[in-house]
Amino acid sequence: MKIYKVVPCAKSVVVKKKDTVEDAITKYFDIIKHECVDGWEFHSTSPVLITRKLSKFKKREESYNAFVFVKEVK
Numbered sequence: 001m002k003i004y005k006v007v008p009c010a011k012s013v014v015v016k017k018k019d020t021v022e023d024a025i026t027k028y029f030d031i032i033k034h035e036c037v038d039g040w041e042f043h044s045t046s047p048v049l050i051t052r053k054l055s056k057f058k059k060r061e062e063s064y065n066a067f068v069f070v071k072e073v074k
Contacts, residue, residue: 002070004043007035011047011063035069043070 009031013024032042050062 001073003073005035005040005069005071007031007067007069008048008064009067011065031067035067039071040069041071043068 009028013021013027015021015024036042044067046066046068048064048066050064052060052062054060
């Protein structure tokens with residue numbers, strides 16, 4: 001049997017003036033490396049649109065990526 005876990009992360013990468021694109025993208029891989037322990041493996045990524053209800057008539061949409069990890073269990 002497999003179990004799954006989802007780790008949310010930002011949809012877009014912001015590169016500051018003194019940073020490089022490579023450094024910014026590496027942060028994604030750092031998340032994957034951090035989560036791939038104890039039998040967990042990277043499975044996929046999926047876009048997720050979140051709608052926050054701020055009040056009865058007001059809402060805000062936020063875009064994220066969901067990193068999906070899988071682990072085989074007995």
